[in-house]
Amino acid sequence: MLELRPNCECCDRDLPPDSPDARICTFESTFCIECVETRFSGVCPDCGGDFSARPIRPAGSLRRFPASLRRVYKGHRAYAAPTAAPDARQSPPSWV
Numbered sequence: 876m877l878e879l880r881p882n883c884e885c886c887d888r889d890l891p892p893d894s895p896d897a898r899i900c901t902f903e904s905t906f907c908i909e910c911v912e913t914r915f916s917g918v919c920p921d922c923g924g925d926f927s928a929r930p931i932r933p934a935g936s937l938r939r940f941p942a943s944l945r946r947v948y949k950g951h952r953a954y955a956a957p958t959a960a961p962d963a964r965q966s967p968p969s970w971v
């Protein structure tokens with residue numbers, strides 16, 4: 876089962892479980908569509924694989940199988956623009 880991670884691992888923007896902008900690789904490295912397209916050119920910086928749109932878990936299933944609230948943030952500074960990556964916010968996502 877997918878964790879449904881709450882944020883982009885590169886730029887740390889929030890990616891709610893129903894976000895159409897979330898992209899994941901086969902290991903569920905999770906990024907926003909902007910990072911995937913503008914920074915990684917569609918190639919996962921962790922595993923070298925490609926990305927797919929993260930499937931939306933229906934609300935009923937989400938209640939039984941909640942999305943992860945644990946932020947994953949790796950920065951990926953080798954890929955990111957030097958000033959673009961904020962420090963990891965360890966606060967809960969904005970929609971909880």
Ligand SMILES: [Zn+2]
Pocket residue numbers: 883884885886887888906907908909910911
């Ligand atoms: Zn991002």
Ligand SMILES: [Zn+2]
Pocket residue numbers: 900901902903904919920921922923924
């Ligand atoms: Zn990957």
